[in-house]
Amino acid sequence: METNPTQKHKDTPVGKESALKIAIVGGGPRGLYSLERLLHYARQIAPQRIRVCLYDTSGQPGAGTVYSPKQPAWLLMNYSSKNIDAWVRDDMGSEDPMSPESIRHDLENYPSLVQWLDKHHPEMADPDQAIPRAIAGEYFRDCYAQVLREKPENVSFVLKSATVKDVVRQKDRWAVMTVEESQEYDEVLLSLGHGANVGSANPEEWFHPHSYESRVGMSQNRTKHLVNSTYPVAAQLSEEKVQPGSKVAIRGFGLTFIDACLSLTEGRGGKFKQLKTGEWEYEMSGHEPEIIYPYSRTGRPMLAKPDARKVTRSPGLSTIWKRGKEQLRKLESSEYGLDFNSQMKPILVETAAEALRVQQGEKTKEGITSTFRYDEPSSDSMLSWLAGWSGGTVFPVDIWNRLTDSYRTATGLRPADEAWAIAETWRELYPALVERISYGGLSEASWELFQLYAAEMERIAFGPPAESVGKLLALIKSGLVELRFLTGSPVAFVKQHPLESQSELILRNDQSQIIVDSIVNAVLPASQHATEGSLLYNLLQRKTLSRFRNTGGIAVDHETNALNEMEHAVSGLSVVGRPTEGCVLGNDTLSRTLHPESDRWAKRLIKSFTQTNSNMQMKLKNEELLKEHSDTLINQA
Template sequence: MRIAIVGLGPKGLYGLERLLANLAEAEYPFPTEIHLFNKSDSFGAGEIYNPAQPSYLKMNYVNGYINMWPEQKPKPNVPHPKSFVEWLNERKDEFPNDSEYTFSSRATVGRYLSEGFNELLENCPEHISIFKHVGDVIGIEQNEDGYSVDCKVSDDNVPLRVNAIQNLLIATGHPCINDADLVAQDTHIDFIYPVDLRLKGISSGSKVAIKGMGLTFIDAVLALTEGRGGKFVADETGDLIYTKSGMEPEVLYPFSKSGMLMIPRGNTYGKSSLAPFYFNKESVEYSETLEGKYDFEHQLLPLIEQDFTVVYYSKLFSSKGLKLEVLKDYAEVEFQIENFHEQNPDLPRFDFYSFLEGTISDGELNKSTLEFIRMSIQEAERGVEESAFAAAADAWRHLSDLFNELYSFGGLKPQSQKTFLEKYAGHLNRISYGPPIENMKKIEAIAKAGLIDFSFSQNPEISYSSKTILSNNKEEKVSVDFLVDARVPKIQLHRCAGPLYSTLLEQNLIIPYVNRLEGRLDFRPGCLAINEKGNPLDETGWANETITFTGTPTEGLTYDNDSLSRQRNDFVSDWAKDLTKKILQEEPETQLRSNSI
């Protein structure tokens, strides 16, 4: 059996680990080849966690949650699988301040993943041969021998071809870019990673617009400042002061549709949280569906809003020595809240939609954004156990598990899915999965040093000529030398499939997923059609079990593909188990045929 895994970031690594664990326990050790394809030599870590990247690029995921080894059976085929914290503890001389409660650099996590990958190779059973191929997979062709995988290993026009692949796990990242029309312009950077390479052409003293204000925006800012020799010094209060190196751009102009920055977060590992009370399986079961599909705004969002409100006021009540009684009848909870505000008229009311969308004064965008940064840092430092704001920001993390179950594989009505993705998903991501406090303090310090101007941050008008020009609602304009796209591209097969997915589409090995409901408008989220095991479907609904997708390509049929999570949207465990069974069934038949010849 010859198997290929395309993409060896964490998702591909997890697939390899499960496959080796299952094959190691197989009753008969049949010869198996596994071909691994990765864009770079960063096998196991991928580009996002490449160990060679700068150390100032931080995780937004606390160390205690990171573990590349699963707890389920079969056990990993290595002698001593270690969690990330155990791995760090063995290197205390190198990482003296790191613990389960801190945030490490992505490079450090990449080292952990890469060493885990190497450990898998070192303990690989003798009957399994593993081949590594570095380069872009640009095509997969189906033929009578199975599949041929074409990999561009250099600038030569002739790719490496590996033939007779019988089974494929495809764990690629994002296949396309955001604005294909702008790629040819030298002053447009369509993707920032790796930052040392992609941003080096931005000259010092230039004006730079940055599209997107999420985690990638923070990485871009740090690469153009700290990455160019700028220094941070903590003052007596713990806040940071930035000292310029002189190699930075003159000013950075970030912008997005909402103009809102992410909410920073402190340690949440081991912290108690209020279990979902209203948005739970029991409550959802009372909702009538149409062919098994929910309406997000009318059926799910009201329950989510109630849980957010309860989390916020539970902390606020506690700060006044009171206890909010969480009761099934939400009207009784509202009655308690009304009484609370009558007794505390100076405290602002919690409004779920204002919290979700954020409130920045469009009159003084730069000033109000800096005020938001300061407030959000202070609340994050108070933490989820004391701050009502921080606790509410953390709530979606605990609600999203159930939402993922309801959302996955067309669980929302077509136009309701469209509404969720366009109107709510970005805001929920912004409030819940923000950067560590340290990184937001750095953004604040860089802005105070005059290197970031938020005056055009809220959905500016953009015009392109010899330069990019931003205009805000005060009729102010700024001409910039470079435009950096700091958004993570989403899979959009109908718009920009990329070389690999284009060939898969041409051969009808995949088709775009369409969310359909009789009598309603269809919706195409951009992903491919797969079943619940990750196998691609054709127009008739037939599943091709020789190909499995995991991670980014499944977004749209799944929600929140956390690249490090082993539990969320785990397609690889079943893939490895089913493939091992198939090998055991087919190989004896092959052996019998060869013996009879």
């Protein structure tokens, strides 16, 4: 039973005792980073006391749900191990045992992911390898344990395994409410990540909302054939929910679709084997579905990320990336912000063209060189490729060719092309884009165009590791995955027979229609989406939080303070991570250097707390002096 949210907490408010109460909601990597920074700065203000509570329902604090060590090994990162380090290592010259300078040299206690792998999983310690997400989760879990081992004495810490339903302002504090209780805090940080939309799972939110047949069918208890989400795969894609030998439609054709495919094949005992040619083949176990039909709005696939172990980059590329970033950083902004189409996009396409010119002729580790071209790469050729990618009708053969070319380029079996150059440029210049676009750096008029461009870059530049694309190609070649419903405006719905209690699940496009046994939703909610009943939804409904202009992301300032509709800071409430996407670009990342928001948040809190306590001490001292003076006057009288 929920505690009355208006009840008084036993602790005295911060103004009357030197204890600051802080809640961090969300225990994934971003919550870990924030906790580490908070404890780091708290050490510097001892003996002033801080009480910290971390709310995490994953059971794996530090890793969270997305990187849970309990998930299967075939679910891979799409991020190289060399890019992940849970510790801040900039040399700041501090004598603190947990200072960045000390952490830089104490690699036993504060290892990067690659250093940790070298000790715990040496077979996966290649810095360019895409490791299982479960292994990354083990690393984050160990880092969390290390953070708590080094917890300063002036900090008390509590972990609560409870889902936060709401956060409500109560006078000068925030009530954090779960089903079981309500606790009050001076400061609350929302670090929700992919858990931001915990709430009701309603098929009507994703399953063909325009069909009357669909609503009738769902009322006839057909929802058991609709799998609302892919994760956790062991539960959602079990043989009970998706039966062996059945026909399965999967909504989506991105990273989550690949996870679903591998869970329904490799996860059921099937075997992948890589041939000497570099291609993969699949051996069935007999427990797979009969056939898998992906369907999506665009039909465009996610391209493979290059495997740095197999593709040699030209040494001259680093100069090109550096110049491109400098050009973006030096752009002059109007009072309305930067214009993406006229200022930023030309730099991106010209940098891509220059990168491809330099890369041509470079040999891969397999000895493959670029073929002769009649047309030298240029901005026009890059724009032409992009137009061909996003425009026109897509056929299954086009999808197959794009995936095949992408895989072969990513594994050094095919020379670099426009897709490679555009993707590499987006990845390399991304830090400069984050700096210039975040917090309103882009004009509102440009935002819609930028979103469209960025959505395509998600497919082109931030796709799966090459191994996953190679396995998907093997499944398509085996006939287990059928691509024909990725084109022709596909839609899935329930058809209810008017004179019978039976109903059928239908997958249809402009060319054909089939009956399937189940439909799996493999599309994650957008970062801007707030599921009804979720914490974000409640805060937005009460206007405690607001959307950042026309981007859809939760509005925050540079110091992570939540902003209300007047763009004024909401005292004591901060937000970091995925829900702020749009206000802060690229927040769905594990990089500590690309997004220093956790450090800004912790530093601001400690500075404010120190100032508040200093002012309070000064006030008390003045009150004592006034009392002494008054007592002296009375005694003299």
